[in-house]
Amino acid sequence: MLMNLDWEFIVESLPLYGDAMWLTVKLAFWGILFSLIIGLLFSVILYYKVSVVSGVIVAYIELSRNTPLLVQLFFLYYGLPKIGLHMSEMTCAIVGLTFLGGSYMTEAFRSGIEAVSKSQIESGLSIGLSKVQLARHVILPQALAISIPSLGANAIFLLKETSIVGAIALMDLMNVAKDLIGMHYKTAESLTLLVLAYLVLILPLSLVLTWVERKVRYAEFGD
């Protein structure tokens, strides 16, 4: 099978894949980063049950988790301009990923926060910590350690989800492969490169996350 591949074509296509990988990395980086920020912020607001804001956040989570990313992107890219809101493809993709990821990250942080025991909280209160100090020094560090596995899984999920941004005309990995297949009929070569490109991106991330998980587990838990 390897012998039948058109190696010349593969070598020539590498720069295209390289550019697309860079685009995927940029999209995933910003999408994951903003999702984490939103998740942290929203989970703390939910934890303290800030009245109206909490309701809005719950509604957002339901909307975000129960609609496909493709639909969300279409809405941002084709829908919003109708009411005069134009965004570049890149901005749309990052906003879309953040809209999707924010809710998943919120839920991940929230489960971590809820897992911090009541006695830890009382212990923090008993030395006079304020609500904000309690969150910063006692609840969040422990919640973060508990949340790391699901935060990591969400990060990988978001990176994989970037594969549909071709729908709004971005030349990401998936789109490059589709183009090459369409133009040159080199299906086997294009798809092999596609799979390899994603593996090269995701495997290291996955390994790093496993390492981080082990680190925080040992640092935080066990009597």
Next chain:
Amino acid sequence: MTDSKEILLEVQQLQKSFGDRIVLNGIDLQVGKGEVIVILGPSGCGKSTFLRCLNGLESVQGGVIQYRGQNLAEGNVDWPEVRQHIGMVFQNYDLFPHMTVIDNILLGPLQVQKRDKNEALQQAEQLLDRVGLLDRKDAYPRQLSGGQKQRIAIVRALCMNPDIILFDEVTASLDPEMVREVLDVILGLANQGMTMIIVTHEMGFAKSVGDRIVFIDQGKICEIATAQQFFTAPATERAQHFLDIFQY
């Protein structure tokens, strides 16, 4: 005892209920400066709840808790401020697992009290030395035994320089051989004039550390007496019955 000394904390007709269930039904107690009060009573009598009401971990439904000119039983108490003066040590130590021993102790003094780092560190190290754990100051809680953790938790409360420390069954989770090291620390504090309210099931300890014994049953104080009186000739039948259970 309380006549001659300054009253630090005064509780009048304290009422606490969880839903329909009345847990504290009119508790009256005066705590003098430097006094050690030991609260005894059968399980579920409300003694731990009483302690928790004193530093705002439970809301109360009625009565007065007079402390430093304010009523802690009212709704608008600045608890982070009050808790700096009324410290608490819990049954399960509850050190922060993600911080070293010294960081556990310094969190309150540095973040809440905004004290000078060197000064607070010096006090923390002195206190650690006093409980024999200075060499463990950079350890994490998981690396310590139960008795060590509880001694650290006491130091954490002490380093806030509180007026009063509340001890909520602090030896109940410990292996028997570790109980003594913790009780010795508390006894040491008593001898230095620390004001303490102690809930415990250790009768021998109650006898040797307590200035007064407060016996609570079914949410009410049945008897307040000196330790000597209480353990030799309790005035009420219920207290006598309670003591009989512990005479093995």
